[in-house]
Amino acid sequence: MKVTRIAYSKNLNAGKFAQLAEQARRLGRVRSLVWQRYGSMAGAGKSSRQIRDQWMSDGTAGTFGVLANPWKETVRDAAEDIRACREAAKVKVRRAVCRHTTDPAERERLYGLLFANRWSEDGYLSRQMRKHWRRGHNHTANQIVVRADNYQTFTRAASGNVWLAIPGLERRSRVCIPLNTTVTPARYG
Numbered sequence: 001m002k003v004t005r006i007a008y009s010k011n012l013n014a015g016k017f018a019q020l021a022e023q024a025r026r027l028g029r030v031r032s033l034v035w036q037r038y039g040s041m042a043g044a045g046k047s048s049r050q051i052r053d054q055w056m057s058d059g060t061a062g063t064f065g066v067l068a069n070p071w072k073e074t075v076r077d078a079a080e081d082i083r084a085c086r087e088a089a090k091v092k093v094r095r096a097v098c099r100h101t102t103d104p105a106e107r108e109r110l111y112g113l114l115f116a117n118r119w120s121e122d123g124y125l126s127r128q129m130r131k132h133w134r135r136g137h138n139h140t141a142n143q144i145v146v147r148a149d150n151y152q153t154f155t156r157a158a159s160g161n162v163w164l165a166i167p168g169l170e171r172r173s174r175v176c177i178p179l180n181t182t183v184t185p186a187r188y189g
Contacts, residue, residue, distance in 0.1 A: 024143060026065050027064075032137075034051065035078060039136040040133075040136075048080070081136075089132040089134075097128070
């Protein structure tokens with residue numbers, strides 16, 4: 001599950017706003033580069049860590065002009081978006097496999113290849129993935145992804161309410177947390 005929180009700052013001066021806008025623009029270029037290089041069949045087996053390590057070793061990371069944590073988190077976020085698109089395509093491919101063959105053993109073989117991300121080994125699955133997994137593009141240039149573990153703390157009150165503290169948010173502002181969240185609240189003494 002992906003949860004997006006929007007942080008608002010009070011009394012942000014024009015200079016700081018301009019710096020944040022520039023950082024978001026640069027991170028948008030990072031996100032676009034991830035989609036351009038790994039948003040299609042060529043990037044099917046790449047994890048965000050592999051992308052990050054490759055860019056650090058070949059010098060690509062030095063061209064971004066932002067600190068390491070924001071661009072690494074942007075790479076991770078974009079890679080997860082690409083993975084989500086690939087998994088959505090697999091749902092359509094599973095339906096196509098179901099229509100393609102009635103042999104249970106063949107279906108299981110194809111489902112197994114699809115599940116293990118080895119669909120390129122089978123001609124039929126490869127064609128279906130090319131048909132349903134379209135190359136994505138980035139149109140986002142106004143986001144700064146931050147690590148959630150650095151910026152939020154949870155506490156549970158005696159009443160059963162869960163409180164979320166994010167430094168920099170306006171006091172008494174609302175943040176929605178889905179009821180089926182898997183985050184365990186921290187206890188404060």
